[in-house]
Amino acid sequence: MPHAVALLRAARLARSGNPFLAHGGFKRERCEGCRLAPSHCMCALHPSMDTRAGVCLLMSYKEPLKPSNTGWLIADVVADTFAFGWARTETDPALLALLSDPQWQPFVVFPGQYAAPERVVVHAVPPPAPWGEGTGRRPLFILLDGTWAEARKMFGRSPYLDALPVLSLQPDQVSQYQLRRSGRGDHFCTSEVAALCMDLAGEHRTAQTLDAYLSVFTHHYLCAKNQQPVEWEGVAYSRLRAALARPERPGSQLRPPPATDGLPA
Numbered sequence: 001m002p003h004a005v006a007l008l009r010a011a012r013l014a015r016s017g018n019p020f021l022a023h024g025g026f027k028r029e030r031c032e033g034c035r036l037a038p039s040h041c042m043c044a045l046h047p048s049m050d051t052r053a054g055v056c057l058l059m060s061y062k063e064p065l066k067p068s069n070t071g072w073l074i075a076d077v078v079a080d081t082f083a084f085g086w087a088r089t090e091t092d093p094a095l096l097a098l099l100s101d102p103q104w105q106p107f108v109v110f111p112g113q114y115a116a117p118e119r120v121v122v123h124a125v126p127p128p129a130p131w132g133e134g135t136g137r138r139p140l141f142i143l144l145d146g147t148w149a150e151a152r153k154m155f156g157r158s159p160y161l162d163a164l165p166v167l168s169l170q171p172d173q174v175s176q177y178q179l180r181r182s183g184r185g186d187h188f189c190t191s192e193v194a195a196l197c198m199d200l201a202g203e204h205r206t207a208q209t210l211d212a213y214l215s216v217f218t219h220h221y222l223c224a225k226n227q228q229p230v231e232w233e234g235v236a237y238s239r240l241r242a243a244l245a246r247p248e249r250p251g252s253q254l255r256p257p258p259a260t261d262g263l264p265a
């Protein structure tokens, strides 16, 4: 079953009627699973993780078509990834249903200076509840996937986002992203933002996997572009293997609550 971003991409391509509409890439045969040339396919590395936190991608019209889009990587890794095309004049009813689903606590991930101060939360994501279900709503991170100008438009012209809390990230890392550098040190690609959100939600293993998977994708993408062979034993792969080998939530300081309230010890 193709994931949400793959479905959105297929719908865009069907509507355009032009398989070469994809921007910024090389016009040659692509793998359906990873969008890379078949000689550089990375489908065998595809890690899929069940997480308590979910991701909702709002994508600008062209974003699903870009071969370098990293929302695709999030959908590869995070099982509960939703993706919707954004349009100012119409809203997918499925998006509104998702945002009002009581199992989720949505957060719009966006710089806090663009929102009213009372909406802004910093490091206030509900902690993971590894001891069982029903202990709180699951964080749902809404990521605005497009150029900076498109993301600002989405943020300002989507009334259904106006009542939601805004999660303002304070990244202290420098972007490793090499495909679409913006020249701004604080500009993160979408999958890096998702990794930071997962870390905040206590999903450290998923955060590390997303980061390493981005490195692997970047390596494959650039090798394909420059017609070089993939280095299968390179540092990106060892990072991905290390992330997948670590236990589920070793960094969590949370412990099950006392058994007195009926929960298992």
Ligand SMILES: [Zn+2]
Pocket (backbone or CB within 6 Å): 031, 032, 033, 034, 035, 036, 041, 042, 043
């Ligand atoms: Zn592939």
